[in-house]
Amino acid sequence: MFKPLATILSLIFVLFGCAAAFAETAFEREAAADRDARMAWFREAKFGIFIHWGLYSVPAGEWKEKKNYGEWIFEKAHIPMSEYEKFRDRLNPVKFDAAAWVALAKQAGMKYIVITSKHHDGFAMFDTKLTDWGIMSTPFRRDPLKELAAECKKAGLKFCVYYSIMDWHHPDYAPRRSWNDTAKGEPDMDRYVPFMKGQLKELVTNYGPLGILWFDGEWEKTWTHQRGKDLYAYVRGLQPDIIINNRVGKNRKGMKGISVGKEIVGDYGTPEQEIPADGLPPGVDWESCMTMNKYWGYNKYDHDWKSSTTMIRMLIDIVSKGGNYLLNVGPTAEGLIPGPSVERLREIGKWMKTNGESIYGASACPFPKAPAWGRITRKPGILYLHVFDWPKDGKLSLPLPDGKPTSAYLLADPKRSPLEITPQATGVEISLPSKAPDATASVVVLEIAEK
Numbered sequence: 001m002f003k004p005l006a007t008i009l010s011l012i013f014v015l016f017g018c019a020a021a022f023a024e025t026a027f028e029r030e031a032a033a034d035r036d037a038r039m040a041w042f043r044e045a046k047f048g049i050f051i052h053w054g055l056y057s058v059p060a061g062e063w064k065e066k067k068n069y070g071e072w073i074f075e076k077a078h079i080p081m082s083e084y085e086k087f088r089d090r091l092n093p094v095k096f097d098a099a100a101w102v103a104l105a106k107q108a109g110m111k112y113i114v115i116t117s118k119h120h121d122g123f124a125m126f127d128t129k130l131t132d133w134g135i136m137s138t139p140f141r142r143d144p145l146k147e148l149a150a151e152c153k154k155a156g157l158k159f160c161v162y163y164s165i166m167d168w169h170h171p172d173y174a175p176r177r178s179w180n181d182t183a184k185g186e187p188d189m190d191r192y193v194p195f196m197k198g199q200l201k202e203l204v205t206n207y208g209p210l211g212i213l214w215f216d217g218e219w220e221k222t223w224t225h226q227r228g229k230d231l232y233a234y235v236r237g238l239q240p241d242i243i244i245n246n247r248v249g250k251n252r253k254g255m256k257g258i259s260v261g262k263e264i265v266g267d268y269g270t271p272e273q274e275i276p277a278d279g280l281p282p283g284v285d286w287e288s289c290m291t292m293n294k295y296w297g298y299n300k301y302d303h304d305w306k307s308s309t310t311m312i313r314m315l316i317d318i319v320s321k322g323g324n325y326l327l328n329v330g331p332t333a334e335g336l337i338p339g340p341s342v343e344r345l346r347e348i349g350k351w352m353k354t355n356g357e358s359i360y361g362a363s364a365c366p367f368p369k370a371p372a373w374g375r376i377t378r379k380p381g382i383l384y385l386h387v388f389d390w391p392k393d394g395k396l397s398l399p400l401p402d403g404k405p406t407s408a409y410l411l412a413d414p415k416r417s418p419l420e421i422t423p424q425a426t427g428v429e430i431s432l433p434s435k436a437p438d439a440t441a442s443v444v445v446l447e448i449a450e451k
Contacts, residue, residue: 038241039267039285041158041211044361045111046319047352048160049345050289050328051101052116052296053144055123057333058087061299070295070302070330074121074168074177081169081180084121092139096335098147102155104337108345109352111360112158114214114326117145117203119162119297122169126207130198133169144335149207158211161203165231165248166217170195174222189222197234204238215248215266225250228265243267245287258286271323275314279321279364287324290314292341298330305340308347309440313375315348315359316386316441320375322364351440354412358384358443367399374441384411385444390436396444400427403448411443419444 030038056071063069063077074084105113118124124134126145135144145161152159167173171183172192204210213235218228228249235244246252249265257271258280268285275288292311293302315325329341352359362377362384370376373396374388387396408419408430420431428446436442 035267039243042112042243042268042285042324045158046324046359046362047108047110047315048112048114048158048287048324048326049105049108049110050114050162050296050326051331052119052298052328053331054116054119054125054297055084055087055091055121056119057298057331058090060333061295061297061301067299067301070299071119071121071297073297078177078179081177081182085182088123088138091135091333093144093331093333093335094140096140096142096144096147096331098144098151101148101331101337102151102157104342104345106155106157108349109356109359110157110327112160112211113148113152114160114162114212115145115148117161117163118167118199120164120166120168120217122164122167122173124199126203128199128202130195130202131170145203145207159207160210160212160214161207162214162216163200163203164217165196165215165223166220167192167196175220189227193227193231197231200231200235201238204235204242208242209239210242212243212245213248214245218247218250218252223250225263225265229263232265245270257288258284275318276321276323279323282322282364284322285324286322287326288314288318289326289328291328291330292344296328296330298332298338300332303340305344308344308351311344312348312351312440313388316375316377317370319359319362320365320370320377320386351438354438355441355443358386358411358445371398381448381450383446383448385430385446386441387432387436387444388441390442391432394432394434396430396432397424398427398430398446400448403450405446406449407447409445410437411445412437421446 052071054071056073059073061067061069063073063079069076073079117126122133124131127136127143128134149159168177168180170192171185172188174187174189176183176187232244232248236242244267246259246266246269251259251261251264253260255272255274258269259266268287271286271288273290280286292306293304295302311327318325329337331337358377362379365376366378373391374386377384385398405421405428408421409416422429430444
């Protein structure tokens, strides 16, 4: 199943191992200005789409009368690999339309796409030359990542890929699952790592330049801190300006996703299915990844959908705390993004079309606590007041310890009709219309002459 490239891979490992050792020192010395330049587009974007799509889309969450599985179905259901491999013959996403996927993400106001190039089952959703365990060995025989990368370039979106360090299928990945009945011999991580680096080189070389390499599956003991440092240096040696998340190393603190300890590896934190209650200190980049329903991968029985209002408010909350929002969809084996996901993305896009100015490039709320009525984002000289609960008396109070307010208006008002501002002992009071422009979140723009 895996092609006889051991000698070539070993040579690649030696050559790039030397390069990585040199690069590691250089990357550790990266100047703050250089890091800021590298991270600039990510900090501006604020909103991206996560796409979990792979072989697990075929069973669609169901195995032996149980219907509560997602992208972890091989692991959770203990499916023998010889049985799991049979899904390959049923993966033929003839309804896949890269242009439609990218257009939908852009319509939703998203600025980047992160798609699973290889999830934990090891199945490659791209044209890899290092194994036939991938999309090119299915009836489909097309490279969806190549098509998506091309469409992202046309649309002006950053193309990024997810890659799992953990690999349940590869015979050399350890620890091997006992129900992987196709793997032979003893696993050897020193043989697996060159294979992984070879695939990563394919991704960076053939689909790049990539915006982000989004690693995952680093938590097992066989993946060490030193391996993480080496892999980070290797990838940045291939593309120096690429952004790499903190799941390449061993410093991530569970689902909270924030790196702790010394010698932190990776460029930003990755909270999963949660938003840090009080945000993070200035200068710490992070991105909350979240599902629209329960599972990341497609489950045809999963109808536990979040509302568009909930997700818009999550986006606002995250940006008000200095982070990015990576919102997931799980396409079907036929290549379609589920209808409820499409509907919600379009609703989010409608809100973003009017209010995107308060999201893109905005920084965290300058006050220690969020106001009871909503959230605040900031740009130089401007506060964006996202009002979730429209005041019944039409008065919006805001603490304003520094700076003099010069004007206020509704972002949804094309005429920018001024709203009355009344000074108070601890801040200002803004007089609002009786009805909110948007029931989800209305944005009041407060311009300030900052000290």
